[in-house]
Amino acid sequence: xxxxxxxxxxxxxxxxxxxxxxxxxxxxxxxxxxxxxxxxxxxxxxxxxxxxxxxxxxxxxxxxxxxxxxxxxxxxxxxxxxxxxxxxxxxxxxxxxxxxxxxxxxxxxxxxxxxxxxxxxxxxxxxxxxxxxxxxxxxxxxxxxxxxxxxxxxxxxxxxxxxxxxxxxxxxxxxxxxxxxxxxxxxxxxxxxxxxxxxxxxxxxxxxxxxxxxxxxxxxxxxxxxxxxxxxxxxxxxxxxxxxxxxxxxxxxxxxxxxxxxxxxxxxxxxxxxxxxxxxxxxxxxxxxxxxxxxxxxxxxxxxxxxxxxxxxxxxxxxxxxxxxxxxxxxxxxxxxxxxxxxxxxxxxxxxxxxxxxxxxxxxxxxxxxxxxxxxxxxxxxxxxxxxxxxxxxxxxxxxxxxxxxxxxxxxxxxxxxxxxxxxxxxxxxxxxxxxxxxxxxxxxxxxxxxxxxxxxxxxxxxxxxxxxxxxxxxxxxxxxxxxxxxxxxxxxxxxxxxxxxxxxxxxxxxxxxxxxxxxxxxxxxxxxxxxxxxxxxxxxxxxxxxxxxxx
Amino acid sequence: xxxxxxxxxxxxxxxxxxxxxxxxxxxxxxxxxxxxxxxxxxxxxxxxxxxxxxxxxxxxxxxxxxxxxxxxxxxxxxxxxxxxxxxxxxxxxxxxxxxxxxxxxxxxxxxxxxxxxxxxxxxxxxxxxxxxxxxxxxxxxxxxxxxxxxxxxxxxxxxxxxxxxxxxxxxxxxxxxxxxxxxxxxxxxxxxxxxxxxxxxxxxxxxxxxxxxxxxxxxxxxxxxxxxxxxxxxxxxxxxxxxxxxxxxxxxxxxxxxxxxxxxxxxxxxxxxxxxxxxxxxxxxxxxxxxxxxxxxxxxxxxxxxxxxxxxxxxxxxxxxxxxxxxxxxxxxxxxxxxxxxxxxxxxxxxxxxxxxxxxxxxxxxxxxxxxxxxxxxxxxxxxxxx
Numbered sequence: 001x002x003x004x005x006x007x008x009x010x011x012x013x014x015x016x017x018x019x020x021x022x023x024x025x026x027x028x029x030x031x032x033x034x035x036x037x038x039x040x041x042x043x044x045x046x047x048x049x050x051x052x053x054x055x056x057x058x059x060x061x062x063x064x065x066x067x068x069x070x071x072x073x074x075x076x077x078x079x080x081x082x083x084x085x086x087x088x089x090x091x092x093x094x095x096x097x098x099x100x101x102x103x104x105x106x107x108x109x110x111x112x113x114x115x116x117x118x119x120x121x122x123x124x125x126x127x128x129x130x131x132x133x134x135x136x137x138x139x140x141x142x143x144x145x146x147x148x149x150x151x152x153x154x155x156x157x158x159x160x161x162x163x164x165x166x167x168x169x170x171x172x173x174x175x176x177x178x179x180x181x182x183x184x185x186x187x188x189x190x191x192x193x194x195x196x197x198x199x200x201x202x203x204x205x206x207x208x209x210x211x212x213x214x215x216x217x218x219x220x221x222x223x224x225x226x227x228x229x230x231x232x233x234x235x236x237x238x239x240x241x242x243x244x245x246x247x248x249x250x251x252x253x254x255x256x257x258x259x260x261x262x263x264x265x266x267x268x269x270x271x272x273x274x275x276x277x278x279x280x281x282x283x284x285x286x287x288x289x290x291x292x293x294x295x296x297x298x299x300x301x302x303x304x305x306x307x308x309x310x311x312x313x314x315x316x317x318x319x320x321x322x323x324x325x326x327x328x329x330x331x332x333x334x335x336x337x338x339x340x341x342x343x344x345x346x347x348x349x350x351x352x353x354x355x356x357x358x359x360x361x362x363x364x365x366x367x368x369x370x371x372x373x374x375x376x377x378x379x380x381x382x383x384x385x386x387x388x389x390x391x392x393x394x395x396x397x398x399x400x401x402x403x404x405x406x407x408x409x410x411x412x413x414x415x416x417x418x419x420x421x422x423x424x425x426x427x428x429x430x431x432x433x434x435x436x437x438x439x440x441x442x443x444x445x446x447x448x449x450x451x452x453x454x455x456x457x458x459x460x461x462x463x464x465x466x467x468x469x470x471x472x473x474x475x476x477x478x479x480x481x482x483x484x485x486x487x488x489x490x491x492x493x494x495x496x497x498x499x500x501x502x503x504x505x506x507x508x509x510x511x512x513x514x515x516x517x518x519x520x521x522x523x524x525x526x527x528x529x530x531x532x533x534x535x536x537x538x539x540x541x542x543x544x545x546x547x548x549x550x551x552x
Numbered sequence: 553x554x555x556x557x558x559x560x561x562x563x564x565x566x567x568x569x570x571x572x573x574x575x576x577x578x579x580x581x582x583x584x585x586x587x588x589x590x591x592x593x594x595x596x597x598x599x600x601x602x603x604x605x606x607x608x609x610x611x612x613x614x615x616x617x618x619x620x621x622x623x624x625x626x627x628x629x630x631x632x633x634x635x636x637x638x639x640x641x642x643x644x645x646x647x648x649x650x651x652x653x654x655x656x657x658x659x660x661x662x663x664x665x666x667x668x669x670x671x672x673x674x675x676x677x678x679x680x681x682x683x684x685x686x687x688x689x690x691x692x693x694x695x696x697x698x699x700x701x702x703x704x705x706x707x708x709x710x711x712x713x714x715x716x717x718x719x720x721x722x723x724x725x726x727x728x729x730x731x732x733x734x735x736x737x738x739x740x741x742x743x744x745x746x747x748x749x750x751x752x753x754x755x756x757x758x759x760x761x762x763x764x765x766x767x768x769x770x771x772x773x774x775x776x777x778x779x780x781x782x783x784x785x786x787x788x789x790x791x792x793x794x795x796x797x798x799x800x801x802x803x804x805x806x807x808x809x810x811x812x813x814x815x816x817x818x819x820x821x822x823x824x825x826x827x828x829x830x831x832x833x834x835x836x837x838x839x840x841x842x843x844x845x846x847x848x849x850x851x852x853x854x855x856x857x858x859x860x861x862x863x864x865x866x867x868x869x870x871x872x873x874x875x876x877x878x879x880x881x882x883x884x885x886x887x888x889x890x891x892x893x894x895x896x897x898x899x900x901x902x903x904x905x906x907x908x909x910x911x912x913x914x915x916x917x918x919x920x921x922x923x924x925x926x927x928x929x930x931x932x933x934x935x936x937x938x939x
Contacts, residue, residue: 097773
């Protein structure tokens with residue numbers, strides 16, 4: 001069979017469904033698909049899905065949005081990591097930035113992904129100005145690595161204080177242990193994030209090491225499965241910044257997949273709207289348990305410097321800014337002890353799901369309210385799993401848990417649930433727009449995910465948005481984004497220079513070096529590249545202030 | 553009074569949405585463990601009292617009392633601080649409005665689900681007198697008030713923990729530790745590095761306390777070492793968790809931290825510290841033990857020096873290369889430490905939160921040299937201690 005180099009499939013593997021979008025650039029045809037995800041053995045659902053939309057032997061490329069890394073972090077299913085760090089600093093990962101899980105309430109504790117006895121110290125010190133105060137003793141590093149191996153570490157992270165300013169000691173340590181470490185799952189912090197702030201660099205480097213074997217073996221399995229089906233095209237991964245990267249890069253930098261799927265959704269929404277003449281949009285992805293919001297101004301998605309996967313688990317790398325609140329279709333409506341109706345963050349998820357799914361949940365959800373109000377057609381449920389939805393059960397749940405408690409009619413109670421959910425979603429939209437200085441009146445709401453469009457009208461009214469645009473295939477937006485996305489490589493570097501003593505040539509050298517490194521990653525990614533552009537942004541701080549601003 | 557003999561708060565306040573939980577606290581209920589209110593005859597009012605102390609005001613070396621008498625009275629709760637110390641000469645006084653505000657902060661930490669609106673303030677009455685350090689008027693100095701309000705928040709936690717043990721938590725580390733290092737850089741410009749430091753939170757009914765957290769009055773994060781070192785002529789030689797600093801308990805407190813800083817400036821560096829908990833440790837609850845005291849020291853020609861007033865000192869002079877060291881308290885423990893799972897104690901020892909010696913002494917857990925629980929030794933220790 002001949003390969004159609006201009007055909008590709010975007011595959012977004014979510015918790016419940018695997019969504020697919022096939023596009024043949026030559027034949028100008030496309031096809032969408034949705035199959036159940038196979039948790040634990042994603043390769044199976046992945047292949048089933050691919051076969052449902054195309055012939056694998058002739059397919060040119062597969063681009064994949066994955067949550068396997070994020071899930072491994074949330075479920076703490078990464079590899080045993082050992083850390084070698086500067087004497088006096090082994091607790092940086094555990095001390096965080098002196099925060100706590102909740103603003104209100106002081107309960108709860110924190111277990112870092114690398115426990116304290118797996119973090120060893122060596123004598124070495126680099127100063128903030130880059131001077132080496134104490135050179136690293138590579139023999140001591142080797143002994144520490146051997147000790148960590150003995151204690152069961154399979155990944156190694158080397159993280160020294162001030163390595164962003166001078167990575168010499170880290171490089172020496174890395175070279176010394178390479179010979180004795182039994183695999184390639186080994187990295188120094190300057191390679192992962194050469195940026196000031198030891199906790200964020202430590203957390204990102206440690207989480208990367210924690211994910212490397214997990215994401216690596218996942219991608220290897222998928223790759224092998226594809227090859228057994230005579231697939232000979234290229235296989236790429238979507239990263240959190242909305243760009244495509246090679247599987248080789250993904251294996252080296254798995255933390256960059258943290259927001260892979262959701263980022264692809266924003267890329268797709270931005271591209272669709274641009275084609276339709278809308279450059280200012282606010283996307284709203286309403287899933288089973290959460291509502292994800294992103295802002296795209298002048299066609300460019302807003303970027304964030306970091307995200308917190310869970311308390312104390314910070315990943316710092318440029319990424320599409322996505323704000324999440326716990327309000328989705330499965331969010332449970334309840335009346336709190338103070339007599340106030342709330343929707344979420346507790347969720348029935350997709351299993352058992354809303355009451356109307358008749359899968360064992362008897363507490364009303366947002367979807368139940370929509371069903372009772374006739375806003376969802378109970379006779380034609382989406383997803384294909386159920387024949388019809390149980391309206392009476394949904395009504396009864398709202399009656400028992402909300403209407404009677406508040407002493408109101410069941411329909412009024414259902415309306416109240418939708419209104420509270422709308423208010424929460426509107427709050428999330430305000431957070432990314434008004435509170436960041438954007439005028440909502442010029443933005444178009446772009447709802448996607450299962451039930452986003454149901455709430456678009458309310459968002460226009462509540463926040464004062466301009467209009468709404470519902471994609472033709474709202475259920476496969478992230479898969480579409482995989483097909484649309486460009487190859488992209490972000491690099492950051494702290495240079496700590498003052499403007500008055502600025503050595504322009506030195507800054508230029510830094511920028512050219514970072515640019516050519518990034519470009520090399522793009523060129524070597526194995527996708528056809530028609531054009532490559534490099535953008536530089538300097539983030540500067542006013543002297544004696546803490547305000548930072550970015551200059552392109 | 554409602555039908556089942558409990559106390560209701562006023563309907564007025566219920567409609568604005570907070571009374572439900574407060575009522576639940578004062579309601580007799582079999583689901584609540586050991587609440588004294590359950591055994592009291594209905595219709596009477598109850599008062600719970602708790603006191604804690606500040607080391608001193610930094611001028612007069614005498615302890616200062618923060619005393620709370622909490623009364624649930626019909627549809628009102630009264631927080632009466634009348635037995636607290638008189639106003640002090642140093643800056644640890646508090647104005648009335650500040651005292652009230654920090655009580656609301658404490659209540660919001662206890663009753664997290666009660667929405668913050670005007671209605672939730674209605675059924676709470678305060679007795680804060682002008683002749684105590686919590687209700688001062690100008691020109692009394694209040695610059696160090698954050699230490700005092702942490703103690704106020706602690707006694708509110710403790711009093712509610714007595715009302716209902718399911719709300720009890722060991723005291724948070726409870727000191728701001730405002731540390732300043734200042735001097736001039738080689739280029740001549742002046743600098744002041746002024747920072748606050750973290751410590752442990754208290755053990756509680758659901759979990760051990762959090763290690764190295766901020767105080768209940770704040771969500772501010774601590775600056776990174778690398779940014780401090782890039783901004784000031786200092787070098788941190790240690791930034792670590794502090795072993796054996798948490799209060800022991802069935803759920804122990806979180807541990808505090810050790811910060812050690814070396815002065816790098818060619819010229820003399822001057823340090824001052826406004827801290828607390830140098831003499832009165834964060835308390836444990838429900839049988840849990842106290843955490844470690846706050847320790848501050850600095851290097852001199854004659855060895856290490858400590859503040860004469862325990863937690864406060866000004867005008868410490870440091871030559872280049874000399875260090876200051878701050879060891880912050882952990883949080884108080886929750887519940888009897890002898891009931892802590894021996895395996896959890898072994899884990900604490902393995903991870904270095906608790907020493908071998910403290911495991912035996914405070915938890916009654918014997919460990920082999922490999923760190924494994926020695927069941928015979930543990931049984932003997934626990935029996936011996938309890939007898």
